Amino acid sequence: MHESNSSREICPEIDKLFNKRYELCANEVFNLPSADCMFVGPPWKIKALQDLKNTLNGIKNSLNDVELQSWHSHTNKMNPAGEIQWHLRTTINPELLTQAWCKFYENVSSFPLIPQSCLDSGILTSVHLCEAPGAFITSLNHYLQLNHPKINWTWTASTMNPHYEGNLLTLMINDDRLILHTADHWYFGEDNTGDVMSLKNLEGLVKRGKTMLVTADGSISCLDRPAEQELVVAHLHYCEVIAALSILADGGSFLLKIFTIFEHQTVCLMYLLRCCFDRVILNKPATSKEGNSEVYVICLGFRGQERVQEHLKVLRGCYESGPTAPIFQREDLPEVFVSEITQASKFFMELQCEVIKRNVATFAEKDSVNNLRADVVKHFLDIYGIEWIGEEKEIVGKSKLEIFKYQIMGRKSQGSFNDRKRKAHMQEKLRLKAAQMDVRTVLAEGEFSFHLPNDPGPLKIILGKPFEKVLSSRFCESIILGHLSFCFEQINGRRLKCEFPHVKPKNRFLEEMQKENKRVYSFGYSPAVDPNLIRKVNEIVESIEEGQTIILLEYSLLTQLNLGILYLLGHAFEKLVIQLRQDLGSVVTLNNARKPDKVREAFREIIEAFETAKANNKVIVSIFPITKLCASELNPYLLTINHAVIKHIIDHLYTINYLSWVRKEN
Template sequence: MHKNDYGFLQSRHKHHKRHQDEEFDEELNTLFNKKFRFRFDSDWKLPPADAWFSAPPWKVKELETLKSRLNFHKSQLNDFDIEEWSSHTRRRNPSGEVCWKIRCLVNPEFLTQAWTKFYECASSYRIIPSEAVISREMVSLHLCEAPGAFITSLNHYLKQNYEEIEWKWLANTLNPYYEGNSPGNMISDDRFMLHTLQHWHFGTDNTGNLMDWTNSQAIVKDANKLGKVLLATADGSIDCVQKPDAQEEATSPLHYCETVTALQALSPGGTFVFKLFTTFEHSTVGLLYLLNHLFGEVNIYKPVTSRQGNSEVYAICLQYKGSDQLKEYLPKLKSAYGTNLYSDKSLFSLENIPETFIKQVEECAYYFSSLQCQVINNNLQAYLMQNSIPFAIDVKKLRSVVAAEFIRQYDMRPLDYEQEVLKGVLHEENKVNTNPRYHRGSYTKRQLYAKMTLKEKCKSLSGFLQTDILNLLIFIQETIRWKCFYDKDVEIDTVFTYGLPLQKVNSSKFIFVPIFKLYQQILAEEEFVNVIRGQSNDTKLLDVIGEKLFLPDLENGESYNDYEKRCFSILLVSLRNLPLGESLILTNFATLTHFNISVLYVLSKKCFEKTGFSSDAIILSNMLSKQGLQILKDVENECVSGRECGTGTQDVWNFLPVRMTNVGDFFGSIVLYNNTFYRNRCVDYLDLLEQTLCNNEQV
């Protein structure tokens, strides 16, 4: 019998020596045991299928009172600068040294806070089903998983405790390589994903949008092809910094889609672990009632490494009774999947949910919301007592004790590189995250932005250009930064990627996202656009001899995929007519999408001696060969044939593997160029706007 199965209900770690200092025993017991378990009553019954999603939304008075109480405590933070407050709570976080301690003593693969949270879930509950232990086989499905730390954490847990299990996995998340996805809803950190793309499923439209039913069904189908899915996880969320009082309402539709997908994929006996927040709303209450019928055990758990001051908890659902239980209800579940029906109706009417279950939800909500309120109050008091030295010493000592207890309680040990998913690769990489979570100012100030005058908005946006997050970046300083990528012997094989046609560029892997967000925010103001429109962006490259190609602007109402392919055709005509030995100056050539980056990669590698990057143009210098034009001609043919034969639901996104274009000096040069180009555009636009607004005041 495996060591994790023998006497599991007794203490797993009683043979370990606990810390000598008993000063923090009560605090540790609270931190490591924030748990609630639902007690199933055999009298509870699911209503008939025709009653599902038939009643309007409802509220429970006691839950509404708890919600108001929590929102009152959270509202006390409205006027605090978010950066300053986050810095304060990080110092106050009892688990703040856990990752550092684990990195020093264990050095696991792709260690993040998500890594530690999942490891806690795995170690605190029997999430590996007995069938997996007996059969020595297991498939896991990870939904909304980016950047992938749950996967590396699971691998570490399995190798340390169940090494004999043959494990396969499939993951889904919003596709970071699709520029139509919003950076606010997507984690674009692809350090792990880039090396494991064969395990990632982005659905039939390649966007990764799990809230699309067709995508969900494709993921379920492919997961089941791997074998019995005995573990499903879902760690999805939505950036709610602009609506902290409505986090549960904002994220509930996503949690519903995660749950319905997992329930279809899981095999009997399987485990489902998913993130949720508060349990005040009818949507969460109904979902938990359903899960209590489908699993032998449902727990709500807040890991010690989950920030104490937030609402995040994890539902740990064990011993799945099987998808056969769902068959008669599946049409109803589908009808609300990713639709307005989920918001307009409740999964179950309040009358169909027993009072005894509601009471348990109230008990659960009271427990976790009270913990959060207490932490917020403690942090506020500590903020007002920042100069209290004894107070600071107590926190520092507690952090050290919590980190030591984490290592002890979960019996953490290092793995050999050969046991890791990527065999040590991630330990060697130092890739920069171009999309950090970054917000400025207080909640109150961010809400006031919409009510500001244009001059005040202009001043607020200009202030961002002076922040540390931009001042620490490197930009192109020289007139032209030359790079030699040319390699006549390099093999370039086209690998076409298709997906939902790109309507608008919302994100990009080739720019520091806060810069692009600022650029988008400027252009989001119609009055600003009216001032900017018509201004010349002509580039002045007096020292460069060559043909200048100024590509057209995006037309009003034109979809980006049509615009991109139109510019591509214009570029190809110029390249075919360009004599060998000549240079081409590209202006207005957008370098935010994988399609255009792949075009530039082919030209830089196969056609031109060197590539120059200025602050506002790209120079392809000295055409040595037209060999690469045949590759681009094939791409053009594929784009045309796809449009002629297709239904308009698929388009060519890319034709080179991202592992070719998104690494090394070429990738770094593109990011540097985009950072410089869009930062300078923002500076120019804001200077122009400020000058125009001042002139208007004087008239």
Template sequence: MNLTKADKNDIHQVFEKKFLYPSEDDTTWPWPTLATSTQENNWNDEAFSRLRDQLNVCKDSLSDKDIKAWHAHTTVTNLAGSVCSTLRSNFKPELCTQAWCKFFEVLWSYHIVPLDDPELFTVHLCEAPGAFITCLNHYLANTAFTGKWRWVGTTLNPYYEGNDLAQMIVDDRLIRNTLPNWFFGDGTGNIMDNNNFQEFLQVIKSKGSVKLVTADGSIDCQNNPSEQESIVAHLHMCEVFTALHVLARGGSFVIKFFTMFEANSICLMYLLVKFFEKVNVFKPATSKQGNSEVYVVCLNYLGLNVCPEQEMLDMLQNIIFSESNLPDCLWDMSSIPVSFIESHFQCCRLFTGWQESVIKNNLRLYPCSVSMKKKLDVMRYHCCNEYLSRYPCHKIPHCNRLVNPYNLFIQNDDFLSLNFQTKHQGTFTQRMDYLSLSWKDQLNHFDLNEYKLPESSTVPLTKMKSSSPRNKSQLQILSGKPFSVIYSSRLCVIKLLDDLNTFLENCDCSAYLAKQSQSHFVHLSNTIKSLFDGSKTQTPLTSLVCCLKDDWILSELQIKELDTFQVDESSQDVPSWPFTMFVNATSSLGCLGKGEIRDKRLLLSKIMFALQNLKPGDNLIILTHTLMTRYSAGLILLTNDCFKKLEFHTSPARLSLLQLLVFSDFTSCHSNTAQHLQDINHWYETPKPNLQSPHDILEVISTENSADDVPFYNMVMGQNVKLLKSFLYSVLSLEKEHFSADG
């Protein structure tokens, strides 16, 4: 099929969406002044408002489109839609995503890195999953660069259980294999936190002169697309301010923006024009043409000292990194020249016009006819060729890759390779309608069958001992910002965790639990007894049971048939013949969803006591909570190293998030492990006057070594899924019964 002149023009236009701001060579613009009054903060311009409203009206026409069907349609109409798959197939780049393809365009279009630099140092903000980094590596290997390249990335930490998934990319295929290059500060990786910002500056300054900073950050705004610009404004401010403080003179800065109608966007663009010789706005061909995404490419950084008022920068820093809300307008808008605002409006009008044109064309073609699909296939083919002619790409040898490809793309469905990202479904209107429903009506959207466990789920999960003792490099204490709710976990299906938090927030689960507490203890007692008669385990445990005195749960359990004795935790008066120790690492029955966090020190103390008092051949039973954090899963892994076998048993009392861990045949506690547990305990008992904010232990086994224990973590994930499904099934059943009874 031959292309018409109009078709060729459409392809050409995809690659030519650019705007260059006037520079100081063309005009002299003064430094702005900070807004000091409410009147200055309430700046509004009718021309920008009309432009914003016009675009929102256009985007509102998509509200009734199913997100999955519409995405499939725009994939067909996207002229550059074949580029990414072609690059993957022909050149095998690492982590080849749309972001990779977009940044490859930026690198070739603006030559933002000095290829003759013997020491190239780059910084990448809000970088997960790391496509800009792998793209830059590929670009350098494809060009004449012969120097040494070093880089540092920072992003919201995909391993930090207190981070909100809606604001975070959790794909860690590159991150876990290059962890020494990543900065996470207090463990969160939040560059909008002032303490993290200050620490980051010190880390970067100690490493050398930064020639390039990229910032590809965003926040999920699909449930509020009309407010995308204001939602991400604070993040953009922090990204820009960080770049200005770490870049060396002459360096380049690339940041992702969206629409730029609001006052603070204008303030930010004016700041960039004052600090850089050239400021470009660029819409890459491989950026979906119907979205608002653009990249601002800033060249030849002039340095912080070009600003005549250091005091103004200090005040700006205090405003941007304060915990209070960002003001609607940073500058006194009367101090920004009309000529700049006119240039900025021209830029906004250009990109808005292009976006509206694409959206209207996509609507016109929806649904796409067979003949039109064939024509678009041909256009995508030619567009892909145009991309490769403009931006030459070649394979790079394995020795030039950042990560061994067999490590980067793990083939098995295990906890390392699962996609933990949540996906939006349905139309925008349907999602908004759902959010406005009462809890009673929302319950109708939950299906009991989703949480029903198969009969095979009663079979305990079993893990054998790790192959060899751990070295000291694996046994590391990582501390950081405490969290009170587990919002994300590498050790659980993320939808179940979302559902758990939703139910705990909306249901009176404690009241349900209180009514069933007695039956819970009966079930738990029967489960414990069954471990000793062989009906629950492959080999029965020794019937002599050692318990700790003054444990709150002992008076509730009914295990009189077993030969039990009790000891004080301080006396260590244990028998010389084989026995099974039972320890309770829970402080109460009612700390639903938060028990794992609340009882983390209790788990440590019980494990330490057990490992100090058991002898070869003894067994251990631990009653504990879920294992969704690196901390608790790490402690159990250390314990597992000391036994020949571990079995996970879910309590049959379904309205519970407790489980029994049965460790069989104690061998020994390696000196490295014993010392590490002592170090963890010492960390908690030692005052920390130098810390500027509260800290807690987040990790006790290095994440870098997690691949070595894939079978164990797979078992933990499987058990967490069973616990959460069982709990959610019970709560959902009770909630439906409750509202049904109320009519």
């Protein structure tokens, strides 16, 4: 920890901001109840904690009709630590700087998260759960470069895989800049989803060996259930704790983000941790927004696997489903611990309520705290001693991260809580109209030509958990993909007529191509995954003749697999052309086949992997590294192509079905 040399007097408000921490039972030693006593009793509540919960929710309810973006803007202005991140960016410019970066730097600087044994040996291993986009990792690197530059550090990270198209967008952070440059450090589990709540993925993580530091920064959106944030994330926190206890070495440290501690689920987790570590401290960093419930649990001095081995066997039994009964019975928790948890909960709840009340009181006046914010920046830099380290000491380097920067157009949540509840029940035809409005400015037509070299390079076939529908895509903006999914849900649910491309322009196009002796293959637009795609394309590959031109209609480019297959196919032809058309969506033309033997050979390898995957209840997720696809000639145009196709589908649906809905209602 950096020691301040400043004698400058600290005002009470700043001192309070940087000392929001509570150590649980510092002078007590607790032992876990017998493993046989776990998950055996009915749910229980602690009245004092429920009273605190009701008080907090009562104050939060005053925000139900407040427009969210205006509120966020106001609270950002009122945040005393609001200028720290801006100041770091303009003066030090750290690698992958985010608010999470700042919060981790505070935690690692304020507490001995790096065990003394690691400092003595000069070797540190760390595992980072729910880590995307990777700010904890780059923050830890910055801290080590300044404070322990000679330490030999190796790290592994796990997160919901932003490149696995079966993952829900709402469960992921899709900023993949660090992931693309450090792919070998990321473990996405046995099923390639990156889901930390999968037992097989946990077992795979355990096989990778013990570690001295684990961080877990996971969360789940609770915008629609703000009064039950703790319950929404309870299962995730359970899995993060069990994972950490399963992979930590003796003497290791654990950093966990939680929220409130009102329910038995979190109380029991805190007791489990307090029994397994020498010290457990709750800390709210200065750079954590004062008005939220976020608190970091600092666990120091892991007492070893032997202490918890029998309990872990029982705990893993509820890993995927989540516990239905409390981990411990109420009577198994010492009263001194319950008293401490209650005091800690009250301490953080009162701090949060005080801030919310202040922000509500000043919302109309648009008050500010500019002088205090400047003093907070000075104090932050003074006590943590952050300095510039140079790109050569960064993990990847800030300039390199920008190469694969993923431009996300996703909008922040808008409207108040009550507004969002009303919109959830919006009539389907109005939602379709809203979808059409969102894509109205999308470029609808154009043509893109590519000349690919004859050799596509080696394959890297990745298998993963089967999924039926494309829920996310690196090659499509999230809101537009969401509109496509909604449209097809309406089609399937209402049995509406949807034929895109329409039969007439499609037949007309097929007749024209037949006259030109060009072979056309149709695939069909849908968010659904085609399980026979690989076999279909393999048949095409086997039938290719030199000099031939083939055309793919309704070929989706939303997934790594589809893009990889087209990329591979393109290397067997002189030119690849993708044309955007309002009547057909996209038309993919592969001109003048040239020595397709290498592509045929590659497809034999793909077919073999396809059969292996099928036998093991898996699917092929990709055939080339995501880095190759992102660096390919096609990548800069994929958003444009996918957005245009979806725009044409939505416009077609609206034209065909919206008016029919109106006629039916009238």
